[in-house]
Amino acid sequence: MLDSLARFFPPLASLQFDLLLVIYLVAITAEAMSGALAAGRRNMDVFGVAVIAFVTALGGGTIRDVVLGNFPIGWTQHPEYVYLVILAGLATTLLARFMHHLKSIFLMLDALGLVAFSLIGCNVALQLDYPPLVVIMAGMLTGICGGILRDVLCNQVPVVFCRELYASVSLCVCALFLVLRQVGIDADLNMAACFAAGFSFRMLALRFSWQLPTFSYQQRWD
DSSP, X not given: OHHXXXXXXXXXXXXXXXXXXXXXXXHHHHHHHHHHHHHHHTTOOHHHHHHHHHHHHHHHHHHHHXXXXXXXXXXXXXXXXXXXXHHHHHHHHHHGGGGGGGXXXXXXXXXXXXXXXXXXXXXXXXXXXXXXXXXXXXXXXXXXXXXXXXXXXXXXXXXXXXXXXXHHHHHHHHHHHHHHHXXXXXXXXXXXXXXXXXXXXXXXXXXXXXXXXXXXOOOOOO
């Protein structure tokens, strides 16, 4: 498990790397639980819950690796990730009645996960020597595609396209990471700054209901 993340973050010191690993594991667990809740709102059986939990937690990284040609895909070499997210999804079916009490914590974990996934995606693309635009896109794919797959499979418009700022947070984190890297900011400081900025941005967007302008077109052509 450590080896699979270590190749994404070679500059990190041991203590900081361990912290990033913890955040990554917490993030995929939180995403799996959000997927399970979405499946529950669609009255899916336990198999459906497990599939949606898996896709939500690991789908973004899978799509990124396929797009970038980065093989083998991480979870195929570390099935413990699969066990973790499926167990988290199934556990959610037992804990769902208490989840509304943990909403604030859940949103904070999701924000940390968004930033962590975005930075992981950026680092993967950088390790493969892709240009800056592709690096940013790889970070965003990792950060938001799991949620998009979850919503599509649950037959609803992905929330990242129509509600509070989410994808925009990922975009800003990726761009900030590259800018600070380009100007020579220390890798550890860069990572810390991106975490602080991205987490704060996401929390403020939730607190004040920040949204991008929406487009509505109802006129029929027939």
